[in-house]
Each structure stands twice: as C-alpha cells, then as structure tokens.
Amino acid sequence: MxxxxxxxxxxxxxxxxxxxxxxxxxxxxxxxxxxxxxxxxxxxxxxxxxxxxxxxxxxxxxxxxxxxxETRMGYWYQQRLQAWGNPLALLNFKGLSLIAKIRYGLHAFFSTKRSNWRPLDNVEASGWIKRWVGAEAWRVLWQPLFDYKFYHFSGNLSAAWIWCRIHRIGNSRYNLMREKLGYxxxxxxxxxxxxxxxxxxxxxxxxxxxxxxxxxxxxxxxxxxxxxxxxxxxxxxxxxxxxxxxxxxxxxxxxxxxxxxxxxxQANIAVVCVIAKLRKAVTPNFWLNINDKDMDIPGLVEYSNLRPLAHNIVYVPFYLPADHASYAESDAAFIQKVRCYIQRINPEVSDDDFIDIHASRYRYAQPICPxxxxxxxxxxxxxxxxxxxxxxxxxxxxxxxxxxxxxxxxxxxxxxxx
Missing domain, CATH: 3.50.50.60 (FAD/NAD(P)-binding domain)
Incomplete structure (x- = not known):
C-alpha cells in the first residue's frame, strides 16, 4: 500500500x-x-x-x-483427496448428504451473484453461513477453515468480509466448471x-x-x-x-x-508460512482445503500448479494468534509438521523428494474484522x-x-x- x-x-x-x-x-x-x-x-x-x-x-x-x-481445487477429507470447486465436484463429494450439498451450492451461487455487501456488514459470519448451509455442511466444509484460520475470533467475524472472499474467487471462473487465476x-x-x-x-x-x-x-x-x-x-x-x-x-x-x-x-492473526521445494508434485491442485483432525492447518497452496517452475513449490500457512502457545514454537517444529502433512496427503512423496524447506513469519498478517x-x-x-x-x-x-x-x-x- x-x-x-x-x-x-x-x-x-x-x-x-x-x-x-x-x-x-x-x-x-x-x-x-x-x-x-x-x-x-x-x-x-x-x-x-x-x-x-x-x-x-x-x-x-x-x-x-x-x-x-486454469487451476484446480481439491479437498482433503476423511483421509482422501477429493475434487472441489465446481458443481460436479460438490455432487460427487464423499462424506456429505445430498441436502447439505444442495444448501452449500445455493449459498455459493447466491454469494457470487450478490453485489451489495452492506446488508451483511453487521451480521456475524458463522451464523449467516449456518443459516444457509445447515449444520452438516458447516461442520464438514466451513468450521475447520474458521477454526484453523481465526481460532477464538471465529465466532465474531463480519459476514460481509467472508462474503467478499467467496465473491472474489467465485468470479474468477470463466464458466461454471473452470477457474482461471493469474501470476x-x-x-x-x-x-x-x-x-x-x-x-x-x-x-x-x-x-x-x-x-x-x-x-x-x-x-x-x-x-x-x-x-x-x-x-x-x-x-x-x-x-x-x-x-x-x-x-x-x-x-x-x-x-x-x-x-x-x-x-x-485492533486484533490481528499472525502467520507462520512454510514453503517447500519438492521433486514431486503433492496433488494436481493449486488450492487444497483440509479437514483433518491430525493437521492444524486450513489448507495448502501448491503454487507450481499455478506458475510453472523447475520444481514443485508448496506453501503451507499456519495462521495463529500471536499469543497462542504454538506461535512460540521453533521454525523447525513447523517445518517438521509440514513434512509429515505433505507425506500424509501423498505417501509417494519421500524424504528425498524435499529439496529445500523454509519458514517465514509475519506478526500482523491478517486483520480480524468483526x-x-x-x-x-x-x-x-x-x-x-x-x-x-x-x-x-x-x-x-x-x-x-x-x-x-x-x-x-x-x-x-x-x-x-x-
């Protein structure tokens, strides 16, 4: 700025x-x-x-x-990698009832069509989402993202702020099934x-x-x-x-x-962002949402599936309040977690496939918007x-x-x- x-x-x-x-x-x-x-x-x-x-x-x-x-999204849920990010992927998603899928899809569709954010300004986000998608879709698809991105702030966020994220990504599509991002x-x-x-x-x-x-x-x-x-x-x-x-x-x-x-x-969330350089791809996706009780992250970004590079590049962000006990852990501790998480998602990635790995921190990474x-x-x-x-x-x-x-x-x- x-x-x-x-x-x-x-x-x-x-x-x-x-x-x-x-x-x-x-x-x-x-x-x-x-x-x-x-x-x-x-x-x-x-x-x-x-x-x-x-x-x-x-x-x-x-x-x-x-x-x-043209990028792809995925979802790691029930210890399996699933396609995500379009209506067909939603219908084929394992672990969610048809009603929950329909409610989730309607919320996503109408969010991309909405243009006026002001009616949502004073609305709390998690309640707004639950009213649209129901308890099941909230628990499976939204709650882990809130919990591992916002922690104790997750129950007091502006619906307008969350809507804007949905709207931006939803409008990056050039048709119903395909998404296009730039670098x-x-x-x-x-x-x-x-x-x-x-x-x-x-x-x-x-x-x-x-x-x-x-x-x-x-x-x-x-x-x-x-x-x-x-x-x-x-x-x-x-x-x-x-x-x-x-x-x-x-x-x-x-x-x-x-x-x-x-x-x-003014409250903020900090981040420890680990970047790994690999000889082998982890997934075919650019963005992977994660719901796994053994992984304390909301997702990972396989950047080389957006920007072609000589090696595979994966970002794994740990969003944490700066006063959270985990934020005081060493960079080496976060790096070890990332090695384990990547190999959990793709067991074919061996220790030898890691060329380099690095952690960066930013104390004021994300303002909290109630x-x-x-x-x-x-x-x-x-x-x-x-x-x-x-x-x-x-x-x-x-x-x-x-x-x-x-x-x-x-x-x-x-x-x-x-």
Missing amino acids: GLAAAYQLVRDGHQVVVFEADDRLGGMTASFDFNGLTIERFYHFHCVSDHAFLQILDELGIADKLQWT LQGGSETLLQAMSTAIKDGGGDIRLSMPVEQVIIESGQLIGVRVAGQTETQAFDRVISTIPLPFVPRMIPDLPEAVLAQYRS PGFLQQLPPYQTDISGLWIADTSYYYPQDRGISESVDFGRKLAREACL
Whole structure:
C-alpha cells in the first residue's frame, strides 16, 4: 500500500521519500532467494476482477508479464483427496448428504451473484453461513477453515468480509466448471521492481533498512519523522503511515489517547508460512482445503500448479494468534509438521523428494474484522493536518491482496494531496 501511495504521488508531481524498515520492499509481497529461486515469502495470486492491479500493470508497461492458468481445487477429507470447486465436484463429494450439498451450492451461487455487501456488514459470519448451509455442511466444509484460520475470533467475524472472499474467487471462473487465476512472470518482484523504478525515475527517494521511530507532532501540528538511530527530525508537510495499526501508538504517541486506544484494540492473526521445494508434485491442485483432525492447518497452496517452475513449490500457512502457545514454537517444529502433512496427503512423496524447506513469519498478517468493522476504525484522515494512517484493515470488506493494496494506496495519495 505504501509503495502504491508513493507511486501515485510521484505521478502527481510530488516529492516523495519512502522509509522502509525491511531490507527489501513489499511487506508480505516481498520475495527471497529460495535456494536459487526468487519467490514470495507468502503466496499471492490474481483474479480477473483485480482491476486496480491490471491497470497499474498497463501503466508500468508490464502487462505482458501477467499469465493466466486454469487451476484446480481439491479437498482433503476423511483421509482422501477429493475434487472441489465446481458443481460436479460438490455432487460427487464423499462424506456429505445430498441436502447439505444442495444448501452449500445455493449459498455459493447466491454469494457470487450478490453485489451489495452492506446488508451483511453487521451480521456475524458463522451464523449467516449456518443459516444457509445447515449444520452438516458447516461442520464438514466451513468450521475447520474458521477454526484453523481465526481460532477464538471465529465466532465474531463480519459476514460481509467472508462474503467478499467467496465473491472474489467465485468470479474468477470463466464458466461454471473452470477457474482461471493469474501470476506474474518473475513473481511479485516484477511488480515491485517496476514500481520502484517508476518512483525513482520520478524523483522519489526509497530508503531501505530505515525504520521510522517516531512521527513528530508538536502543539497539534505535524512536523516530520525521526528515523531510528538518528536524532534530527526530517521535516515533511504530509506523512502517510501504512504500518500495522497496533504499532501506531508506539510510533505516533502524541495522538489523542482515545484514538490511540482504537488502534491498540485492533486484533490481528499472525502467520507462520512454510514453503517447500519438492521433486514431486503433492496433488494436481493449486488450492487444497483440509479437514483433518491430525493437521492444524486450513489448507495448502501448491503454487507450481499455478506458475510453472523447475520444481514443485508448496506453501503451507499456519495462521495463529500471536499469543497462542504454538506461535512460540521453533521454525523447525513447523517445518517438521509440514513434512509429515505433505507425506500424509501423498505417501509417494519421500524424504528425498524435499529439496529445500523454509519458514517465514509475519506478526500482523491478517486483520480480524468483526461485524460493523469500519465503524470501529479511526478515520484514516486524522485530526492532525497532513497525517494519514491506514493499513490493510481499511480494505474492508475486501481481503488483503495486491490489487486492494494498489487501489487503496493510490486513493490515500490522491486524498492526502487534495
């Protein structure tokens, strides 16, 4: 989001400085060297409805780098791999009654046709889903995803937020039976490098490994920022903060206490995302939902079934509250779990088939959006003239994603300089 805001500001003729605490750009979109392969630390994909993403690719002259793939979904249930993601797969699904299948299908169909999310804004998601699909389909198809993604937050989520996820994926289909998703050649690094170049060519300055320690406010007026390890204040007439909201009270402590309390109250889920490089495919699916009491994950993403690569790449995300006991476990413990889970799903994958495996963590991976979420957020235009504060929470009801980041970041930039 911050990079998109800087890109728009440069296009509009403003002088911009980007302060990035990490040694690379992108946040959750950033890539790393995975034993010779440059790839994202956390998985990303694109849908045909990602209009802001498609527009910026055109502007940057890299639209030809976007490729579309017909992908498949699967479901691991009752210790078997089943097809998923289309009406025929639903009808053939083992372990669910015909009535439950019909109710589930009707809910999915009408969710993709709905366009107005606001009637769902103050509705609790699990109750909304249960009323549509019934107890059986909820227990088999939805509850494990909620439990292993949201934990104790699962009973207090906005139906509008969950609906938006269903709607986006449902509308990635180009017919009733087939789904099409996109990827960038070179991964998200292709986009980040193009945006970085555009910002620098437009006179912008990008400063890596330079975390802002404090936004300086004096007598209710924005003064500028102070970088960690430095004593002087760098003056700016506008500051756009895109750090996770719970960090705001530490970085901008001079805001009114009532506003700081709102930032502190925003809940988030952390993630430990394990990525494995394999000699052998695990399944033919891009996305695999999982309902298995012996696997504490909602699913896995076999990324190489979207983006063809020299080896098979699988992402396995463990979503956890940061204060959950499991989050304190070592990376090695999560890596060992993933080895076991992959071999449970496909016993033909041997220990020798694992070429490399790596774990990445992100403390503020997923904002938790309860009913009426927008009314619980402070306005992103603060009462301090020239100070704007937002993170991925403000995409609501949409989920965090690259297209949403581009869209909202550019919106912030335009509004900040009206």
